[in-house]
Amino acid sequence: xxxxxxxxxxNRRRRxxxxxxxxxxxxxxxxxxxxxxxxxxxxIVAPVDVLRILIGEPVAxxxxxxxxxxxxxxxxxxxxxxxxxxxxxxxQIMLRNPLAxxxxxxxxxxxxxxxxxxxxxxxxxxxxxxxxxxxAGLGVAMLVYGLSFRNGVxxxxxxxxxxxxxxxxxxxxxxxxxxxxxxxxxxxxxWLTGSVNGAQSQQALPLLLALGVFGGxxxxxxxxxxxxxxxxxxxxxxxxxxxxxxxxxIVCAVxxxxxxxxxxxxxxxxxxxxGPIAARIVRANGSLLLPAALVGAILVxxxxxxxxxxxxxxxxxxxxxxxxxxxxxxxxxxxxNRTGGSL
Amino acid sequence: MxxxxxxxxxxxxxxxxxxxxSRGLWLALLIAALVVLTILSVTIGTRxxxxxEIAAALGGAQETIGxxxxxxxxxxxxxxxxxxxxLGLAGAIMQGVTRNPLADPGIxxxxxxxxxxxxxxxxWFGMASAQAYIWSAIAGAAGAALFVYTIGSLGRGGAxxxxxxxAGAATSVAFSSLVIAVVLPRGDIAGGIHxxxxxGVGGATYDRVLPVLPFLGIGFAISLLSARKLNSxxxxxxxxxxxxxxVAAARAxxxxxxxxxxxxxxxxxxxxxxxxxxxxxxxxxxIGVDHRWLLPFSAxxxxxxxxxxxxxxxxxxxxxxxxxxxxxxxxxAPFFILIVRRQRVREL
Numbered sequence: 001x002x003x004x005x006x007x008x009x010x011n012r013r014r015r016x017x018x019x020x021x022x023x024x025x026x027x028x029x030x031x032x033x034x035x036x037x038x039x040x041x042x043x044i045v046a047p048v049d050v051l052r053i054l055i056g057e058p059v060a061x062x063x064x065x066x067x068x069x070x071x072x073x074x075x076x077x078x079x080x081x082x083x084x085x086x087x088x089x090x091x092q093i094m095l096r097n098p099l100a101x102x103x104x105x106x107x108x109x110x111x112x113x114x115x116x117x118x119x120x121x122x123x124x125x126x127x128x129x130x131x132x133x134x135x136a137g138l139g140v141a142m143l144v145y146g147l148s149f150r151n152g153v154x155x156x157x158x159x160x161x162x163x164x165x166x167x168x169x170x171x172x173x174x175x176x177x178x179x180x181x182x183x184x185x186x187x188x189x190x191w192l193t194g195s196v197n198g199a200q201s202q203q204a205l206p207l208l209l210a211l212g213v214f215g216g217x218x219x220x221x222x223x224x225x226x227x228x229x230x231x232x233x234x235x236x237x238x239x240x241x242x243x244x245x246x247x248x249x250i251v252c253a254v255x256x257x258x259x260x261x262x263x264x265x266x267x268x269x270x271x272x273x274x275g276p277i278a279a280r281i282v283r284a285n286g287s288l289l290l291p292a293a294l295v296g297a298i299l300v301x302x303x304x305x306x307x308x309x310x311x312x313x314x315x316x317x318x319x320x321x322x323x324x325x326x327x328x329x330x331x332x333x334x335x336x337n338r339t340g341g342s343l
Numbered sequence: 344m345x346x347x348x349x350x351x352x353x354x355x356x357x358x359x360x361x362x363x364x365s366r367g368l369w370l371a372l373l374i375a376a377l378v379v380l381t382i383l384s385v386t387i388g389t390r391x392x393x394x395x396e397i398a399a400a401l402g403g404a405q406e407t408i409g410x411x412x413x414x415x416x417x418x419x420x421x422x423x424x425x426x427x428x429x430l431g432l433a434g435a436i437m438q439g440v441t442r443n444p445l446a447d448p449g450i451x452x453x454x455x456x457x458x459x460x461x462x463x464x465x466x467w468f469g470m471a472s473a474q475a476y477i478w479s480a481i482a483g484a485a486g487a488a489l490f491v492y493t494i495g496s497l498g499r500g501g502a503x504x505x506x507x508x509x510a511g512a513a514t515s516v517a518f519s520s521l522v523i524a525v526v527l528p529r530g531d532i533a534g535g536i537h538x539x540x541x542x543g544v545g546g547a548t549y550d551r552v553l554p555v556l557p558f559l560g561i562g563f564a565i566s567l568l569s570a571r572k573l574n575s576x577x578x579x580x581x582x583x584x585x586x587x588x589x590v591a592a593a594r595a596x597x598x599x600x601x602x603x604x605x606x607x608x609x610x611x612x613x614x615x616x617x618x619x620x621x622x623x624x625x626x627x628x629x630i631g632v633d634h635r636w637l638l639p640f641s642a643x644x645x646x647x648x649x650x651x652x653x654x655x656x657x658x659x660x661x662x663x664x665x666x667x668x669x670x671x672x673x674x675x676a677p678f679f680i681l682i683v684r685r686q687r688v689r690e691l
Contacts, residue, residue: 099509147680156505160445160683163512167616168676171669179663193523268520313528319520326517333509334497 019286026281026294030078033301037074038066041309072199076263077300077317079207080196081270082215083260085296087253088271089278089288090218093225094249095158098332101272102137102257105162108266109169110140111258115265116173116191120180130206130262137258140165141250194267195316196304203263210259214252215293221248222287267318269325270299276332366636369629373643377424380650384420387654388412389662422547423653423667424646426612429559429604431645432566434619435626435638436601439573440594441492444624444682445504448484448605449616449675452514456487457609459518459525462536466525473554473610481558481606487514488602539613543666544653551611558607563642565600570634573597577632615668617675618645618652624682 039050045062053059053066088101102108114136118124124132144165148158173191190197218225224245227235236242257271277299278291300317303324307315386397392409400413430448437446437453448454460483464470470479491514495507526536572593575583580590608615626640649667652674656665 104512147684150684157683160505160508161680163508164676164679164683167672167679171672171676175665175669175673178666178669179660193520268516315524315527319524319527322516322520323524326513326520329513330494330510330517333506333513334494 015285022282030297034074038070072201073196075204076196076199077304078297080260080264081297081300082293083256084270085274086293087256089275089292090249090253092275098276099159103271105144106166107137107140108261109166111137111261112266113169113172115262116176120176130259133262134255134258137254141254190265193318194265196264206259210256214255218252222289268322270296273325366630377647384654385416418549419544419547422552423544423650426608427646427649428642429608430618431622432642433601433604435623435641436566436597438623440597443504443507445508447620451511452491453484453488453605454609454614455515455518457484457606458614459522462522462525477610480610484606485602544612555607555611562600562603567638569597570638573634617671621675621678
């Protein structure tokens with residue numbers, strides 16, 4: 001007996017260690033990209049100067065660029081990436097299907113449509129927009145779930161219904177934008193593809209709140225969520241209250257996605273990509289939530305940096321993640337089709 | 344036995360006769376609806392024009408503003424009719440070829456492929472002539488159709504509705520991202536491309552519609568002539584082959600027709616979705632699954648639906664107007680969900 005138990009314990013320790021290493025590596029990557037965004041742009045600011053600006057010292061010629069332009073932008077990218085990654089992965093784990101991510105089944109478009117309506121038609125701003133977006137996101141989630149309910153919710157039906165709802169909401173967004181009194185391509189791009197252009201530091205507040213409240217609850221439920229991956233029956237046999245967990249996860253995940261969408265617009269495919277990429281990194285060594293959130297932050301930071309600095313002309317981050325994410329979605333479909341597994 | 348079979352035969356004959364009568368009835372109704380819609384489309388708009396002026400304008404007079412408005416509405420109406428017929432017919436063909444109830448030029452990404460090709464042509468190759476627009480749109484439509492169908496039909500079970508719809512949706516998103524990526528750095532063409540991208544028939548002129556007519560004509564001819572082949576394909580590949588049909592060739596020919604129609608329509612109107620999805624389903628309810636009837640009905644129905652959507656767009660947003668692509672998506676998406684909710688989504 002003894003050797004078996006020892007082996008199990010060793011195995012568990014090894015898995016925990018691997019999980020920790022993965023999370024740590026991702027954290028370092030986020031830090032590096034954050035630093036890169038702050039220091040290297042159209043002009044290069046030495047890392048020492050960046051640090052001095054961060055602790056509040058004035059640096060001639062760089063304070064404004066780093067403190068007022070780059071810091072809010074990078075901060076917003078990290079926070080929204082965390083929200084998208086965490087919310088998306090929670091959905092994918094709960095529905096046991098990588099395609100059931102909020103940006104494919106219409107939740108992101110719902111939040112986006114509400115935000116556009118609030119801003120363009122009702123001329124609201126700040127926290128009210130976020131609240132409305134959260135409400136609309138929840139409404140769309142319920143709608144899609146209800147519409148795909150027929151002797152239980154089939155995964156296939158849920159995704160197809162979601163695609164339909166999403167198409168409709170997209171055209172609502174297009175309608176509102178095209179009838180808007182002052183139509184600017186920049187502003188429209190934000191709501192069509194998502195961008196962190198023109199970031200301001202007060203925009204971070206709703207994101208921080210969402211991360212603290214919804215993200216905290218989600219992470220505290222990580223164990224239950226992992227049990228749900230085994231199937232509802234097994235999970236409830238393991239002592240998880242399935243219906244309650246599902247409700248909590250839906251509210252929290254939708255909340256995070258909707259708040260992030262209200263601030264940055266629907267940054268394409270970050271919610272969809274984070275989970276699968278994180279799953280490849282941590283494999284079966286533990287919870288997927290934290291790594292997925294970090295991957296989300298990395299995607300938004302890297303996409304924004306690519307669009308701002310590395311490419312010959314400037315693109316909003318959503319265009320970059322959309323152009324990179326769609327091939328991955330196709331790849332996923334091809335792979336699933338090849339192996340003949342169910343989606 | 345004999346009596347029973349005679350009775351059964353008689354009842355079959357009666358039902359065939361009845362369905363023939365009802366087909367005739369529906370055909371008459373559809374044509375009447377088209378006529379009414381055409382009249383409405385010429386009379387309804389931002390500016391109210393008196394009947395006398397409309398009559399004068401139709402006679403060629405263009406002295407007053409009202410008459411000039413009518414002179415704009417006539418080509419627009421014609422374009423809406425043509426585009427609607429092309430999209431409805433293309434949708435029916437695609438559903439027949441793939442035997443998939445969710446097939447539609449918009450959902451399968453074919454229209455998006457056409458628009459990506461046009462945008463690339465305009466932005467990188469300075470394309471300006473109508474001919475170049477049309478050819479590149481058709482090439483893009485063909486490429487996208489091939490791509491999506493290949494991805495969707497990989498693996499077990501062939502091209503199931505889910506796989507095709509997902510592959511199409513993913514391809515659409517990828518293409519629209521690429522369209523934005525191509526357009527965004529070029530402020531000079533961004534506005535025009537954006538308006539075209541939503542999909543609309545506003546601003547149509549005879550000069551823009553004329554070059555596309557030969558393409559549409561060939562597309563209509565190929566499509567309508569492949570009705571019999573689609574009927575055989577509907578029985579399943581094995582039975583169709585047993586009936587002497589060359590299955591792959593039949594698919595290829597019919598698809599060519601649909602691609603010509605989609606590409607040509609997208610070249611002038613931009614990507615308009617959901618017409619090709621809705622119309623064939625509605626027509627199947629009315630007149631059954633025989634493609635010899637279904638195809639022409641889908642064309643007429645598509646024309647009626649697109650024209651109605653265009654008129655609706657002019658009414659709901661007066662004095663402005665909503666592009667027809669927005670209206671069709673708002674009507675069509677719930678329809679799509681309705682079809683998905685029906686249990687037998689795999690069968691057709």
